């Protein structure tokens with residue numbers, strides 16, 4: 355990796371933000387590659403995103419990631435938005451151009467797909483029906499990624515049907531919205547199940563989903579990584595399904611961010627993953 359002769363700066367903006375594992379990820383890459391730089395968590399209140407983003411250039415930041423509650427609001431602030439971010443309706447990464455203008459991207463979709471492909475290199479999105487639970491920001495990135503990858507049938511189940519219907523309408527043919535009461539039946543014949551709801555996160559109730567009708571050959575993915583094994587993943591593992599947590603999605607979305615900020619391409623290695631896992635376990 356070419357070593358730039360300057361102090362590299364990037365950040366994550368959110369509220370709350372101190373729980374974020376992104377600083378650990380990006381500072382690991384600085385250290386691993388012998389680079390002088392820092393990635394800092396910035397607690398930015400709702401309504402302050404505009405001034406915060408506009409200050410990045412003067413402060414010599416190359417860019418930032420965005421987390422709750424800023425991903426949607428950024429769309430109206432940045433100067434250019436890539437196609438995926440516009441269609442998903444959320445910006446996860448901002449790059450500061452040399453002239454100070456701001457470019458917005460969504461790397462969550464890339465991170466999700468790379469995580470799946472790392473676990474199952476021969477994964478094919480068109481190999482059978484895929485059930486996605488949830489219709490929030492995470493779901494929009496996941497559904498977009500799967501549709502781009504050629505998925506032919508995405509069964510979208512969400513507690514609030516109207517949100518799933520909006521995604522089905524916007525993303526078109528492969529996506530069908532299902533009533534929440536149909537979530538158990540929707541698993542029939544599926545080759546993959548993805549949880550994108552907040553259910554199963556630390557402090558939240560488990561996702562209320564009976565896996566009986568899910569084929570044992572199906573991959574069960576959760577985009578949550580706190581805990582590393584959600585109750586859904588544990589139940590799936592115990593009945594023989596392959597499982598995948600959300601940590602790899604976080605790790606992989608960082609790679610295109612580095613490309614946009616620094617022109618560099620760090621690697622997702624077993625050591626990096628182990629470092630993040632140890633932090634998440636509280637070791």
Ligand SMILES: NC(=O)c1ccc[n+]([C@@H]2O[C@H](COP(=O)([O-])OP(=O)(O)OC[C@H]3O[C@@H](n4cnc5c(N)ncnc54)[C@H](OP(=O)(O)O)[C@@H]3O)[C@@H](O)[C@H]2O)c1
Pocket residue numbers: 462465487488489490491492493512513514517550551552553555577578579600601603604
């Ligand atoms: N691994 C990663 O890199 C990554 C990236 C993004 C997000 N995530 C994780 O993904 C999760 C969702 O994030 P998000 O940004 O998509 O959140 P969000 O936009 O707030 O969406 C939350 C989703 O959870 C559903 N939900 C909430 N409470 C529920 C309940 N009691 N029963 C059933 N469904 C319920 C919501 O349904 P309604 O529409 O009915 O409210 C909605 O579909 C979070 O845990 C987040 O940390 C991980």
